[in-house]
Amino acid sequence: MSEKSDYRSGIVSLVGKPNVGKSSLVNQLVGEKVAIVSDKVQTTRNRIGGIVTTERGQVIFYDTPGIHKPLHKLGGYLVKITVSALNGSDLIAAILDISDGIKKSDFLVAKHVNSSNIPVFLVINKIDVVKTRKKITEFLEEGTKLFKNVEKTFPVSAITGEGIKEFLEAVIERMPPGPPLYPEDVITDRSARFMASEIIREKILLLTKEEVPHSVGVSIEEFTYRENGTLYIRGEIVVERPTQKAIIIGKGGTMIKKIGTLARQDMEYLFDTKVFLDLFVKVRRKWREKDNFIMDFTNLNEDLN
Ligand SMILES: Nc1nc2c(ncn2[C@@H]2O[C@H](COP(=O)(O)OP(=O)(O)O)[C@@H](O)[C@H]2O)c(=O)[nH]1
Ligand SMILES: [Mg+2]
Structure with missing residues (x-):
């Protein structure tokens, strides 16, 4: 057990265009389904905190509705929730989908992220669908150019779990010192x-x-x-x-x-x-x-x- 004063805790917002796998990532990190997942866009309508507690720290991962161009009033609220979650976090995990490539919608996400001045970990999701390491390296390079505060990059798969442990460890290391905010057996902040x-x-x-x-x-x-x-x-x-x-x-x-x-x-x-x-x-x-x-x-x- 580490010294109490070494303990770290903080908030990480997962942001990305619809369907990059934000909810799947939160579930994989928590190890239980706290956020629903589907192949339809705008599945997530709320800011859902998935809580991960280890001996070294506690992280609240905010699954967010994602940033997109709103088509109706509800859609406008969804973007508002995402942007406000983003601004209240210690770290942003910006998610890109390697199976989809970089699209206009990723630039819209980057615009919001870049105006926040919060440190960014770049996460490339769905690497289970790519065949070569080279493709991942190239995509990481391309993705890094989108965001101005990228400190580290992580190729992961929310489905197979590849790269998730490394990502989680680096996130905990990056959190500010502080006590846990939730009891260790709590996995979500939602009712x-x-x-x-x-x-x-x-x-x-x-x-x-x-x-x-x-x-x-x-x-x-x-x-x-x-x-x-x-x-x-x-x-x-x-x-x-x-x-x-x-x-x-x-x-x-x-x-x-x-x-x-x-x-x-x-x-x-x-x-x-x-x-x-x-x-x-x-x-x-x-x-x-x-x-x-x-x-x-x-x-x-x-x-x-
Ligand atoms: N192959 C693959 N599919 C994934 C991965 N992560 C998510 N998906 C799929 O992508 C779709 C959207 O996932 P979801 O987590 O709802 O995305 P969100 O809109 O960003 O929250 C679902 O059909 C998931 O099963 C991954 O790592 N690999
Ligand atoms: Mg979602």
């Missing part, structure tokens, strides 16, 4: 209710396509432990159109049943108890343009204050 709503949304993202995933919001209306230890969760799913409601419910209720079963399984694992999950679907036209609905169905009120 159980929040986790429940995200699990439901993840299953919808997995099972639906086109505009449906983006039109969905979830609110947990009830979250109570019953006397026999069962956890009762009532979730309300909101969509923008009656046609979307019909898709989520499915023929004879088959889709909503599937969503419920998959979500319940994850919840039982996470909360370590039997879960009774009740799901409802309602339509709120253009909810992603309306402040009160955005707050109700995305938990964004917790992020913005």
Whole structure:
């Protein structure tokens, strides 16, 4: 055990364009799923802290919605949350996706990162898909040019875990001295209710396509432990159109049943108890343009204050 005074703790924001693997990286670092992942853009809508505690330090990794050009009011909030997380961190992990290359959207990310004056670790993700070391070296060089404060670079794979340990060790070393902010067994700064709503949304993202995933919001209306230890969760799913409601419910209720079963399984694992999950679907036209609905169905009120 190291001396108490050697202990380090701090905040690292993971930033990058949509789909570079920010949420996957946070999960790999924490070793548990704290952030939902899908192949759809804008899966992450909140600033989610994944907490890693070792003998040498504690790091809160902020998974962020990412920086992109907002298409609606909700999108505008997502960028705002990312930028404010970025400005409050001790270190920025700027993520690039080697399977996608450097695009215009990466320049937009770099613009925000470079105006923050916070030190940057450059992370090249998805190296599991490249064949040669040479390609990685070239990409690292190209990527380094984008950001002005790059101190170190890390080729990693959030899926296989390659390079993650080296990255974590270097991050802890770079944190300011300080005591841990959370007990060592805590892995996220988000509430159980929040986790429940995200699990439901993840299953919808997995099972639906086109505009449906983006039109969905979830609110947990009830979250109570019953006397026999069962956890009762009532979730309300909101969509923008009656046609979307019909898709989520499915023929004879088959889709909503599937969503419920998959979500319940994850919840039982996470909360370590039997879960009774009740799901409802309602339509709120253009909810992603309306402040009160955005707050109700995305938990964004917790992020913005
Ligand atoms: N092959 C590969 N795929 C990855 C890796 N990391 C993430 N992905 C995939 O990329 C997609 C987007 O990942 P996600 O973590 O949601 O990205 P985010 O939008 O930046 O949070 C998902 O389909 C992931 O499975 C990786 O290291 N290798
Ligand atoms: Mg994400």
